[in-house]
Structure formats: structure tokens, C-alpha cells
Amino acid sequence: MTVDGAPVLAKVSWNDPQSGENIEFFLAEGATASIGRLESNDICIKEQHVSRQHAVINYREGLFMINDLGSANGVWVNDVRVTEPYPLTSGDEIRLYVPTLQFAAVLDEREATTGATLITAVTGTGRGKLLITNGPQEGTAIPLLANVITVGRATSKADWEVCLQDPSVSRPHARLELRDGVWLLSDLGSANGTLVNGTPTNEKGRMLRDGDVITFGATVTLFRIN
Numbered sequence: 001m002t003v004d005g006a007p008v009l010a011k012v013s014w015n016d017p018q019s020g021e022n023i024e025f026f027l028a029e030g031a032t033a034s035i036g037r038l039e040s041n042d043i044c045i046k047e048q049h050v051s052r053q054h055a056v057i058n059y060r061e062g063l064f065m066i067n068d069l070g071s072a073n074g075v076w077v078n079d080v081r082v083t084e085p086y087p088l089t090s091g092d093e094i095r096l097y098v099p100t101l102q103f104a105a106v107l108d109e110r111e112a113t114t115g116a117t118l119i120t121a122v123t124g125t126g127r128g129k130l131l132i133t134n135g136p137q138e139g140t141a142i143p144l145l146a147n148v149i150t151v152g153r154a155t156s157k158a159d160w161e162v163c164l165q166d167p168s169v170s171r172p173h174a175r176l177e178l179r180d181g182v183w184l185l186s187d188l189g190s191a192n193g194t195l196v197n198g199t200p201t202n203e204k205g206r207m208l209r210d211g212d213v214i215t216f217g218a219t220v221t222l223f224r225i226n
Contacts, residue, residue: 006030006121008112010064012043012057012094014101026112030121032058032211034222035096036069042119049073049097053133055082056222058211059121060197063087064103066094067197067213070134070220073097084198085213122210122225126181129226135219136165142221144183149176151216168192168217174201176208183208183223192217 006029013024025043027033033042036053045054051071057064065085068075075082076095088094090105112118130142142162152172154163160172170190177184186205187194194201195215196208208214210225 008106008109008118010088010090011104011106011111012101013104014045014099017047023117025117025119026106027057027059027064028118028120030059031119032056032122032224033119034069034211034224035101045096045099047096047099050099051133052139053131053222054096055094056211056213057088058209060085060209065197069213069222071096126178127226128183128208128210129224130162130214130221131224133220133222137219144176144178147178150174150188151176164216164219166217166219169219170217173216177205185214190217 008026008028010027011024013022015022025033034053035041035043035045035055037046037050038052053069054071055066055068055075057066065087066075066082067085068082074097077086077092088103092103094101094103128144132138132140146161149161150172151162151174152158152160153169154165155171172188173190174188174194175186184205185196185201185208186203187201196206197213208223212223214221214223
């Protein structure tokens with residue numbers, strides 16, 4: 001089975017201790033899956049040790065990668081703590097402190113039956129949002145409404161489109177610019193840097209994709225396309 005031409009490549013499964021049910025989520029090529037306690041996540045795990053927005057799995061250069069979103073209790077793959085984007089392979093065990101998820105390749109696409117939850121790639125471009133997953137404003141969703149958006153530290157005189165209440169964020173810190181339906185992120189010479197999936201960006205800018213993890217100083221955000 002393919003979804004809009006994209007094959008179903010992998011599945012994430014876990015056993016819900018409350019219901020005893022084994023729950024499966026199938027990932028199509030290019031899919032992004034956020035994992036956390038909030039129902040707004042693609043994979044919602046209502047367990048007390050799971051952060052509201054705990055981790056994200058995204059598809060990069062032919063691999064599914066898992067990234068910690070600054071969770072309180074961490075992300076572990078095969079009992080090794082994940083501190084940067086980590087490539088997943090079939091048979092990997094993902095542990096969110098207590099809940100354990102299984103990652104597996106899909107060899108027979110008929111596994112993705114009608115009753116299963118299928119997560120597909122976001123095909124649209126244009127407006128997006130930043131979800132603050134760790135930092136003073138954790139849980140805040142910031143819609144990207146203008147074509148040029150400056151990110152900076154919140155002060156009494158700050159007029160940035162995105163003001164972050166984080167002393168490690170510079171005044172200003174970074175800029176987001178929408179060009180031909182694609183968001184570009186550039187650092188504005190900030191003291192503590194701007195990271196995308198753990199890699200520093202500079203004034204030349206970097207194209208963003210759905211599911212990118214952006215760090216401004218000590219504030220961690222998840223970029224999602226609407």
C-alpha cells in the first residue's frame with residue numbers, strides 16, 4: 001500500500017498498560033511523528049513520566065530519526081540515552097523513561113490495515129508554527145503569521161514578532177523568512193547560537209522541514225507545517 005505515492009516503511013508499537021491493547025502507528029515515507037502526553041501529538045501516550053511533548057521521529061535522507069524535545073526524563077534507544085538525532089533501525093526499542101515502544105520496518109504493506117493509525121508526510125508548504133517543548137514558555141504554540149519573523153529575548157522594549165522569555169536568547173537572536181512557500185532560518189549573530197536538529201545554523205540561513213527541532217539558546221521548539 002502506498003499513500004499519495006509514498007510507501008509505508010515503518011511502524012511504532014507499544015502496549016497500553018491501562019487497556020492491555022497493543023497499539024500500532026504506521027509511518028509512510030517522509031512522515032513526521034511527534035510523541036508526548038498531549039492529545040495534539042501524532043502519538044499520544046498518557047503516562048505520567050512522559051512529557052507533554054517528549055520526542056519526535058522524522059524522516060531525513062532515507063532514515064527515520066528520533067530526537068528528544070527537551071523532555072524531563074529523556075529518550076533511550078536500546079538503553080542508550082539519545083542526546084542528538086538518532087537513526088532508527090528495525091528492532092530498536094525506544095524507551096520514554098518508563099513506556100517502551102518498538103520500532104520495526106514494514107516488510108508487507110498489508111500490515112497497515114484499515115483500522116491502523118497511519119501517519120503520512122505533510123505535503124503542504126506555507127504557514128507553520130513553533131511549539132515550545134522546553135524552556136520558560138513550554139507548551140506555547142506560536143503561529144508564524146508574517147513573511148519575515150524576528151526571534152529575540154522578551155524585554156520591555158522588545159518589538160520582535162516572537163519574544164522568548166529566556167535569558168540565554170539574544171536581542172535579537174534569529175530570523176525566519178518565508179520564501180516561495182519555504183521557511184528559511186538564519187542566526188543573527190546570537191551569543192548562544194541557533195541549532196536545527198543539533199546542528200548550528202548561521203546568517204546564510206537554512207531551509208526548514210516539518211518536524212525540525214530548533215533550539216534558540218536554551219529554548220527548544222518543534223517546527224510544524226500547518
